[in-house]
Amino acid sequence: MADTFLSWKNVSVTFPSFEGQAKTLPISIPDGEVFENEFLWIDGPSGVGKSTLLHLLKGIIPRYLFAEVQGEFLYKRNDILKLFPDELDKKCVYVFQNPYSQIVTPRAKEEIVFSMENYSFSRDKIKEESKKWTTIFELENLLEQKTSTLSGGQCQRLVLASSLACSPEIILFDEPTAFLDSGGQKDFYELLGKLKGHFTIIVIDHHAPELIHLCDKKINWPFQKEKELKKFSDLDFSSSKNAELNIHSLSFSYAEKSIFKDLDLNFQGSKIISIVGKNGTGKSTFFKMLTGELKPDFGEIDFLVDNEAVPFKKWAELISIVYQNSEAQFFFDTVYAELCFNVQDPAFVLELAKILGLEDTFDRSPYLLSEGQKRRLSILIAIAQGRPLLLHDEPTYGQDAVNIDLLTEMFLKLKKAGRLQLIITHDLSWARKISDEVFILEDQKMVPL
Amino acid sequence: MKIHPLVLVLIFLINIFFVLIKGPCLLTALIFATHLFVCFILGFKVKTFFKLIFLVTFFSLSLFILNYFYVSLDMAVFNFQRAFLLTYISISSSLLIDFEWLLLFLMSKKILSPSKGYPIFAAINSIEKLKEEKRRLDFLAKMRGLNHFRYFFYRLMPLFVFSLRHSQRVAMAMVARGLNDQKVFYFDYHLKKKDYFFGLSFLLVYPVFFTLYFAKII
Numbered sequence: 240m241a242d243t244f245l246s247w248k249n250v251s252v253t254f255p256s257f258e259g260q261a262k263t264l265p266i267s268i269p270d271g272e273v274f275e276n277e278f279l280w281i282d283g284p285s286g287v288g289k290s291t292l293l294h295l296l297k298g299i300i301p302r303y304l305f306a307e308v309q310g311e312f313l314y315k316r317n318d319i320l321k322l323f324p325d326e327l328d329k330k331c332v333y334v335f336q337n338p339y340s341q342i343v344t345p346r347a348k349e350e351i352v353f354s355m356e357n358y359s360f361s362r363d364k365i366k367e368e369s370k371k372w373t374t375i376f377e378l379e380n381l382l383e384q385k386t387s388t389l390s391g392g393q394c395q396r397l398v399l400a401s402s403l404a405c406s407p408e409i410i411l412f413d414e415p416t417a418f419l420d421s422g423g424q425k426d427f428y429e430l431l432g433k434l435k436g437h438f439t440i441i442v443i444d445h446h447a448p449e450l451i452h453l454c455d456k457k458i459n460w461p462f463q464k465e466k467e468l469k470k471f472s473d474l475d476f477s478s479s480k481n482a483e484l485n486i487h488s489l490s491f492s493y494a495e496k497s498i499f500k501d502l503d504l505n506f507q508g509s510k511i512i513s514i515v516g517k518n519g520t521g522k523s524t525f526f527k528m529l530t531g532e533l534k535p536d537f538g539e540i541d542f543l544v545d546n547e548a549v550p551f552k553k554w555a556e557l558i559s560i561v562y563q564n565s566e567a568q569f570f571f572d573t574v575y576a577e578l579c580f581n582v583q584d585p586a587f588v589l590e591l592a593k594i595l596g597l598e599d600t601f602d603r604s605p606y607l608l609s610e611g612q613k614r615r616l617s618i619l620i621a622i623a624q625g626r627p628l629l630l631h632d633e634p635t636y637g638q639d640a641v642n643i644d645l646l647t648e649m650f651l652k653l654k655k656a657g658r659l660q661l662i663i664t665h666d667l668s669w670a671r672k673i674s675d676e677v678f679i680l681e682d683q684k685m686v687p688l
Numbered sequence: 689m690k691i692h693p694l695v696l697v698l699i700f701l702i703n704i705f706f707v708l709i710k711g712p713c714l715l716t717a718l719i720f721a722t723h724l725f726v727c728f729i730l731g732f733k734v735k736t737f738f739k740l741i742f743l744v745t746f747f748s749l750s751l752f753i754l755n756y757f758y759v760s761l762d763m764a765v766f767n768f769q770r771a772f773l774l775t776y777i778s779i780s781s782s783l784l785i786d787f788e789w790l791l792l793f794l795m796s797k798k799i800l801s802p803s804k805g806y807p808i809f810a811a812i813n814s815i816e817k818l819k820e821e822k823r824r825l826d827f828l829a830k831m832r833g834l835n836h837f838r839y840f841f842y843r844l845m846p847l848f849v850f851s852l853r854h855s856q857r858v859a860m861a862m863v864a865r866g867l868n869d870q871k872v873f874y875f876d877y878h879l880k881k882k883d884y885f886f887g888l889s890f891l892l893v894y895p896v897f898f899t900l901y902f903a904k905i906i
Contacts, residue, residue, distance in 0.1 A: 297864055304860075333864045340857035343806060343865070345788045345813060352874045357866035365874045387816045402865075530827050555830035566850065567824050570834060570842050581833040608848060624832065 243313070244439060245296070245409075246272035250310035252291050252300065254607075256337060268292050268310075271458050278431075279441045280450045283460020284639045285611020286596075289443045290336060293411045296310070296441070297333040298323040329358060329652070330408040334415055336610050336637065338394035339564070347389065348382040350397050354405035362507065372400040375430065388493070391418035391563055391633075392518025392665075399427070407440040414610075417636050418563075420517045420665045428453065445639045471594060471648050476656035477584070480544050480559070482627035483507035484529070484659070489538035491521070491528065498524055500683040509657040511650060513670035515688070516680035522663045523563060524632050524678070529661075530560055544627055559621035560630040565613035566606060568620050575601040577620055588623040595619065595645055611637040618646065622653065629653065629660045647673050689729055690881035693790035699726065699890050700781035707777060712769035715901040720773055721779070722893065728824040730784050740779055748772040787812060789877060803869055810858040814851065821850050 244411040251265040266288035273279050281289050292301040301308055302323060312320045314327050332354065338463050344350045351373060355365045373379055381389065390396065395418040402410065416424040428449035431440065435453060444450060450457075457508060489502035498521035506512050518521050527533040529540065531554060541550045544557055562568065571577045578592055578601075579585040592598065595615045600608055605616055614637050634650075635643050650660060650673060664670050670677050677688040703723050707716050727737070745809035748771040755764035791808055829835050829843045 260892075299860060299864065303863060329866060333866075335857075335861065337857070340854070341861040341865070342813075343810060343858060344860055345809065349792075349875065354865045356874055357868060357870050357871050359870055362874060369874075387813060405866075532823055532827060555827055559829075559831060562824060566853070567821065567846075568828060569849075570829070570832070570846055606853065620832075626831075 243272045244275040247312045253307040277455045280442045280454035280457045286609035332402040333411040334406040336413040342386045368404040372404040375659045376400040412442040464576040479657040480627040483543040484660040485541040510675040513662045513674040513677045520680045558628045559624045559626040561621045563632045565617040568617040569605040582623045633663045693785045695887040707773045744775045793877040802871045
């Protein structure tokens with residue numbers, strides 16, 4: 240029988256507080272082992288420490304993020320917690336959850352070759368690999384673009400291509416498809432199928448049916464404690480004013496690249512409208528125009544509340560938005576303060592937070608939550624404002640199946656209470672399930688599906 | 689037209705040096721005219737030019753007023769011209785030099801180590817990110833009723849947190865992606881023939897200016 244390649248047993252991680260004293264509850268990691276070229280899928284509720292496991296594997300903890308680690312973590316029988324081997328550092332690539340935080344270079348073409356240059360690949364090899372992965376991830380048209388102008392999905396594709404190009408032996412993926420459109424997700428898992436058997440692959444992902452057939456092994460992360468699932472039915476969502484958005488002949492372009500052309504749309508009443516589309520088609524740009532962050536080149540957007548036109552200066556008082564980057568929503572030092580600031584009914588908001596599994600986090604900094612928890616908190620902050628128009632950019636990103644169901648139920652409740660909700664998502668099946676209308680953004684037009 | 693930043697840095701440094709030591713005179717006027725010519729052949733837009741002229745004039749005027757009231761008219765005029773030339777050349781140079789290209793060139797030539805160069809990159813890139821984040825935070829602050837003056841620090845803190853977390857993440861990404869000082873460079877950041885030609889043409893033009901000036905012909 241083959242030797243175990245990677246194995247971990249009785250591992251627990253405790254993060255220190257600012258005072259240097261262990262304050263957080265230790266994160267217990269379920270025991271596991273991986274053989275060479277095996278495919279491991281890790282699934283579990285958000286916020287339990289799945290990313291922490293990958294941080295340990297890459298040596299980020301405890302080398303760069305200080306934490307108290309106990310237990311045994313072996314790579315080819317060597318304890319990596321005592322001395323992290325250089326060999327593992329070179330052979331292991333880690334694709335983080337948030338693609339924006341991994342981009343290092345100014346242009347896409349330099350990003351593709353960044354890792355290969357670091358590992359001193361020959362020029363011919365770099366040329367060959369970059370061409371191969373650029374084609375696979377359809378990045379040919381993006382190569383000359385500045386990385387700061389790329390969308391979330393484009394960044395994700397770029398980082399994936401760059402990581403895979405440097406021929407690693409172990410690849411760690413933390414929700415690799417979170418920002419990819421449905422086509423991109425399918426292609427990515429097809430690609431993983433082809434890579435299977437050639438690399439040791441460890442993937443963290445929620446609700447990915449493709450992985451059932453792909454993986455050799457699965458770790459189901461248990462809930463930390465059994466919780467009684469609460470329901471929204473006990474709560475009374477206060478009714479809201481009637482919002483209406485009229486968009487006339489809207490056109491917009493970025494550096495001579497046309498994003499929208501003559502968009503004419505009308506959204507009104509208590510509805511959920513979903514917008515889907517490929518990465519980089521301008522979904523987030525559309526929201527930026529609704530919030531006034533960007534100005535259209537031509538055309539107009541009229542925002543009406545109870546049939547009365549709202550002057551542009553007042554829009555911010557009647558719209559709530561959840562950005563793709565959850566941290567952008569946070570202003571205060573505790574979750575409690577975030578939820579209760581300037582809110583008419585704090586008790587109601589706190590009750591919602593409890594249902595969404597944030598009750599243990601009230602006294603913690605919002606920045607120290609897991610990605611999934613941050614996302615739920617940012618959604619709650621937006622909802623707590625009680626505005627008639629809600630804009631959600633990828634609300635299900637980083638959520639497990641249980642939390643997606645909870646969010647779905649909450650959005651439907653909000654709809655019943657009269658809110659108009661616009662949702663950008665890559666999950667078409669979820670969009671169809673929740674929405675009154677689904678639009679696809681392609682070829683500079685937004686058409687109903 | 690794209691010229692290697694190293695050539696531009698050298699030319700612009702010579703311009704600044706002569707304005708600094710000679711002050712406003714016919715020689716610096718010629719150098720300034722040459723600088724303007726370079727700006728336009730490198731793709732300076734007319735709109736940017738006028739915007740810059742407005743800013744520089746405004747700044748120089750403030751110096752003029754101070755000197756006029758506290759020193760003399762002659763000194764005020766002298767300092768106005770000097771400040772105008774220096775600020776225009778400095779700001780336009782910083783707009784025209786591609787610092788990313790310059791850093792990559794220095795790293796590929798092993799003058800600057802990648803472990804220092806890439807963090808500088810990340811810092812340059814984060815300026816654009818910070819600007820975007822600031823716009824977003826302003827809207828969110830307005831949305832949450834935090835746009836009052838008394839919440840100024842509440843609006844500022846997320847920006848600090850963002851910059852700290854951004855730098856931490858980028859640093860982690862660099863480490864995780866294997867950045868080291870033995871890094872090789874795939875793309876060519878070296879000087880090309882046209883860069884040498886451009887630099888050499890200045891080596892010919894400037895001595896003519898200096899000869900004319902020191903021979904007191906101009």
